[in-house]
Each structure stands twice: as structure tokens, then as C-alpha cells.
Amino acid sequence: MPGETTRRRGAVLEADLMDAAWAELEAVGYAKLTMEGVAARAKTGKQVLYRRWSNRAELIIAAMRHRTGSIADRVPDTGTLRGDVLEVLRAGATRQRQIGPDTLHGLLAEARDVGPSFFGIMRGVLRTVVERAAERGEIPTADLPRRVLTLPADLLRHEILLRRELVTEETLVEIVDDVFLPLVARPS
Amino acid sequence: MPGETTRRRGAVLEADLMDAAWAELEAVGYAKLTMEGVAARAKTGKQVLYRRWSNRAELIIAAMRHRTGSIADRVPDTGTLRGDVLEVLRAGATRQRQIGPDTLHGLLAEARDVGPSFFGIMRGVLRTVVERAAERGEIPTADLPRRVLTLPADLLRHEILLRRELVTEETLVEIVDDVFLPLVARPS
């Protein structure tokens, strides 16, 4: 009687595939993750995967989006520039914690363009945060050099990509207090 | 007559292996580089490679060292802090050009500790350069927060790892003029 003749389709199947991919990622890590492994875990064939994503990287990127949703660019508004920037960095660090450095390195090596899609987001948020600080009179101007504006995000990324350990709150505070705030506090 | 009964040994063989590895890297790129490919190019067996390095990453790292020598930490001395720091960054960018971003990403993904060995070097050089600037009276103090000291190097690394294109001179100048110099020019 257990015909088990249930065959998943469409969105249901897709969700199962991504859950399987994520579970497999957590189980074996990105380096050892294989399409066969994911297929087996999802109790289906490789073809079903390849029909949708043409390689590991695409699959995992999709799984990550499915997991964490699109990177919510919720702009923080704590009342101070310092608080806002820290909040932005914390959000980034949290994402890292979910993903893990090994997966990040793997994706960076295999996918041509993880950078922009994954990291480009913070820029707009920072711009807003800085503009609001300028309006409050907290800093002299919101018209910062491009490189200064993205500095906190850039340093966080650097930290994520090069240190093997997870980024600590202390590091975030250093980035903000030792580097970013002194720079924007007084313009050239 | 073509006995070709020449069998390489020791340093001679080792040098040939590394040359072969490097040539193969340039020919097919890191992603497609295989131990078999390198062995074939060196006209030897895989065992000879595995006897020395246990995987691609180790092999290529060795080949890079053999190629470019250990990272010469020649400390520049142009007379100005700006010139010195720029020179340090140029040296780093040059290395990147020799290696290429794909190889870098590959190594970072496969080797556990490329970061320290490859990138840790700049720190000492920067420290020296900054100290000399302070002695010249060019900046108020050489006693910078750790994060500020390594800032130029960190940003360069970030650029190398996340932009697909090669780092331009313009970028280096921005790092120095928009970020580093304003920070050290006047301490907190």
C-alpha cells in the first residue's frame, strides 16, 4: 500500500530542493558539496537540479536567497551616525555567520559575479544613513569621496574574506570609531 | 641512440616541476589546472608531484614562491609618506598582476591559510614607513590604531579580491589621498 506515488512539482519541489541544498551545505560544507549529494538528499535525480541551475554555485546562491530572503536593505535609524553604521555592519556580519567563510570563498572562486550581487547592497544604505547624519548637522557634509562612503562596508568585507574567524563586535566598533567616524567628522 | 636515459633529480627536477606548474597555470588557468596536466607537462608521473605537495594549492603556492621569490619586503624610501605608501601599494598590485584574481580566489578557497602568508607582510613595511614619516615631522604621531596602520593594505586586498578587473593606479591614489592620509594627518 505504500505506493508513495507522490511526485512533487513546481514551487513545492523547488522549495524542497533548496532546503536539501542548504541542509547538505551545512552537513558537508561547500568544498565537499556535490550535485549528487543534494539530489540524493532531496530524493530526486540530478537532472531535476541541472534543469534549474547549471552548477553548484548557482544552486547554492539560490538556496541562500531562499533561506535569508533577498538582502533586506532595511535602513537603520538609531538617531546617531555611529549607531546607524554599526547597525549596518552588524547586519552584514550576521549574514556572514549564516553563510560561513568557506562557502563564501568557494562561491567567489566559482561564480563570476558574487561580489556585486552580494556586497553591492550596503552602499545605498550607507548613503542614506550619511545623508541623514548631515541633515541632523552631525557631520559637516554628506558629500564624501566614493571610497570613504563605502569604507565601512569594504573593511567588513575584507575582514570576512581574510580572517578565518567570525567577525566580532569589537572589530565592527574599531572600523567605525577608529576609521570611519574620524574621516567623516571633518572633511578635507 | 635516443636512449634519453636522463633522469632528473633533486633541485633540478624540482625546478622543472615548478616551471611546469607555472606554465600550466598560465596555459589553462587555476580552475582547470590538474595534477595530471602538470605531470604531463613536466614529463613525469603524478607520484613525483604528490611526493612533494599533497594538492593543487600547495603546488601552486610553491610555484609562485619559486617564481617571484619570497615577497621582498623592500621598504621604499621616497622622502614622503605619500610616496612611500603608494610605492608599497604598487608593489602589491604588481604581485596581483602576476598572479591573477582567479588563481587568488582558487587558492583562498582551497588553502586554509593563504591570507597570513601572502598578505601579512605589508604590515611591517607600513609600520616602518609611518615611523619614518613621524620622525620627519610629516605626521603628528606614528602611534596609530592597528586598523589605521593596515588600512591601505586592507583596502588594496579588498580591491584585489572583489573587483574582477586589475587594480589601477587611480585606485591606489584614492586609497592614499582620500582615506589614509586624511586619517594620519591629524590624530584623534
Next chain:
DNA sequence: CCTTTAAGAGACCTTGCGTCTCTTACGGCC
């Protein structure tokens, strides 16, 4: 000259990729 070492060569087994084929459940449409 004799012994030890490891180079050179290639066989071997295994894993995973990516493709292909086949059957048949599912869902849409008339």
C-alpha cells in the same frame, strides 16, 4: 661495486560531472 633511493611510467579504483534514456505521475485543457 654494491646498495639505497626515488624517477618515470602506467595500471587501477573511485568519485563526481554532465548527459541521456525510460517510464509514468501530475496538471491543464477540452
Next chain:
DNA sequence: GGCCGTAAGAGACGCAAGGTCTCTTAAAGG
């Protein structure tokens, strides 16, 4: 409610490469 196109589920297949093992024999050292 019945027909039909699509694609799920299952597995075979050929291939590339990893990594190990074996064998012969050149080279280096005493």
C-alpha cells in the same frame, strides 16, 4: 472525466581526475 504534454524520479553511461600502488631501472652515495 478523459486525453496529452511536461517533467519528475530513477538509473545507466562515458569521461575526467583524484589519489594509490606497482614495477623497472637510473642515479647518487659510500
